[in-house]
Amino acid sequence: MTAVPLLCALLLGADSTTINLWGDKIPGPISREADNVPTLTIQLAPKDKANGTAVVVCPGGGYSGRATGHEGQQIAEWLNARGIHAFILKYRTAGESKITPPLQPGPMLDVQRAVRTVRAKAGEYGVNPERIVVWGFSAGGHLASTAATHFDDGKADAADPIEKASCRPDFAILAYPVVSMGPVTHGGSKNNLLGPKPDENLVEFYSNEKQVTAKTPPTFLFHTVEDKAVPIENSRLFKAACERAGVPVELVEYEKGSHGVGLGLSTKLPLAEWSVKLEEWLKKRGLLEKK
Numbered sequence: 001m002t003a004v005p006l007l008c009a010l011l012l013g014a015d016s017t018t019i020n021l022w023g024d025k026i027p028g029p030i031s032r033e034a035d036n037v038p039t040l041t042i043q044l045a046p047k048d049k050a051n052g053t054a055v056v057v058c059p060g061g062g063y064s065g066r067a068t069g070h071e072g073q074q075i076a077e078w079l080n081a082r083g084i085h086a087f088i089l090k091y092r093t094a095g096e097s098k099i100t101p102p103l104q105p106g107p108m109l110d111v112q113r114a115v116r117t118v119r120a121k122a123g124e125y126g127v128n129p130e131r132i133v134v135w136g137f138s139a140g141g142h143l144a145s146t147a148a149t150h151f152d153d154g155k156a157d158a159a160d161p162i163e164k165a166s167c168r169p170d171f172a173i174l175a176y177p178v179v180s181m182g183p184v185t186h187g188g189s190k191n192n193l194l195g196p197k198p199d200e201n202l203v204e205f206y207s208n209e210k211q212v213t214a215k216t217p218p219t220f221l222f223h224t225v226e227d228k229a230v231p232i233e234n235s236r237l238f239k240a241a242c243e244r245a246g247v248p249v250e251l252v253e254y255e256k257g258s259h260g261v262g263l264g265l266s267t268k269l270p271l272a273e274w275s276v277k278l279e280e281w282l283k284k285r286g287l288l289e290k291k
Contacts, residue, residue, distance in 0.1 A: 016043035016076070021090075021113050028106035029092070029099050036097035038110045040117060041088040043076040044125060051083040051290040052128035053282075056114045056147075056169070059088070060138025060176075060260065063103055063192035064095035070262035071137040071175075078263060082279065082288060085127055089114045091143060094192040102195035104202065111147045112167035116154065120165040128291055134169040138230060138260060139189040141177020142208065145238060148172040148219065149211035171285060172219040173278065176227055176259055179234040181207045186230045209234075212241035218248040220281045222274045224257035252277050 021038040030036055044050065057079075059071035066072065068088070076086035091110035094101050115132060122129040136144025151168035158164050178186045181194065181203045194202050204210060219242055223235040235251055242249035254271040257264070264272045282288050 016041050016088075018042070018090075019117075021110060021117065028109050029103060030106075031098045033096075033098045036092060036099065037090075038092055038106075038113070039090040040114055041072075041076075041090070042125070043080060043086045043088070045080045045083045045085050047126075049080075049083040050085065050126055051288060052126065053083070053131045053133065053287045054085040054087060054118050054122075054125065054127040055079050055133040055135050055173075056111065056118060057086055057088045058091065058111060058134065058136035058140030058143045060136070060140040061093060061095075062186065062188040063107065063139045063142075064093055064188065066090065066093060066096070066140075067137065067260065067262075071140065071260075074262060075135065078275070082282070083290070084282075084287070085125060087114060087118055089143075091140075101192045102198065102202075103193050104206065107143050107193065108146050108150060111143050112151065113162070115147060115151075115167045115169055116162050116165040119167075120162040130170055131287060131291070132169055133171040133173060133287070135173035135175070136177060137175045137262070139178050139186065139193075141174040142179060142189060142193075142206075144169075144172055145174055145177055145179050145208040146206065148216050149208045149213070150205075151215075168215070169217050171217050171287065174219060174221045174235065174238065176223050176230055176261075177221070177234055177238070178230050179208050179238045184231045184233040184237070209237035209241045212238070212245050212247065214245050214247065216242060216245060216247045218285065219250075220278060221249070221251040222271075222278070223251070224254045224259075224261075224271060226256050227259045229259035250281055 092106040257271040
């Protein structure tokens with residue numbers, strides 16, 4: 001399919017398409033495995049519903065794999081139904097990519113590149129460049145919180161036009177996220193990202209509750225107290241840091257519920273309503289209006 005028909009198909013909300021995130025030169029740790037190649041799967045909302053908001057989706061998986069079903073494709077469908085364009089990020093992982101830990105800075109570079117790509121090509125995709133959201137689950141939540149706390153305005157002198165764009169997301173959604181690399185972290189995620197004996201400076205750098213500033217975007221968090229894989233303290237620490245920095249933040253907590261529930265639509269627990277609260281937050285932030 002040529003570029004023009006492909007673009008038309010995307011804008012009409014046809015089947016998703018996947019693009020190579022980097023091209024020939026991938027910075028950071030790589031392997032020879034095909035699964036190592038970072039990509040962005042683009043699934044645009046139907047043209048008659050599209051409102052200009054875009055979400056970069058980061059599925060979880062402990063930085064070892066990616067839960068691309070209930071934390072990827074299902075999320076894209078949920079977003080599209082609300083007029084939001086979805087961009088599912090395939091970032092580097094240790095398991096699928098056959099990369100020996102540490103992975104860093106590969107995943108961070110991938111999510112930054114994803115945000116830059118959506119912003120740089122906003123006109124092509126029908127995206128408002130000031131309404132780009134990053135949404136992550138579990139370890140993907142750590143990646144999303146990394147994007148929300150480690151960003152730049154772009155490189156004005158870059159030869160690559162994508163690298164000229166800012167990688168700061170305008171909003172963040174963190175679902176049962178790993179946030180800290182400290183005592184409350186998820187051990188597997190920390191090991192895959194930083195290796196078995198990480199430098200303390202890296203531990204500090206990737207403990208994203210310590211990296212929140214006034215420029216961190218407005219954030220919505222969801223977590224359960226019962227989560228045994230990723231302690232709720234991760235979300236509480238990030239919320240407290242946002243409040244100290246004056247960043248608008250909302251944390252929805254539920255007592256019952258295991259880790260990795262996605263949208264929670266298949267459960268009868270109260271947490272099944274969390275996506276309703278998220279939709280209310282999106283509406284309050286003006287992200288469901290056509291603009």
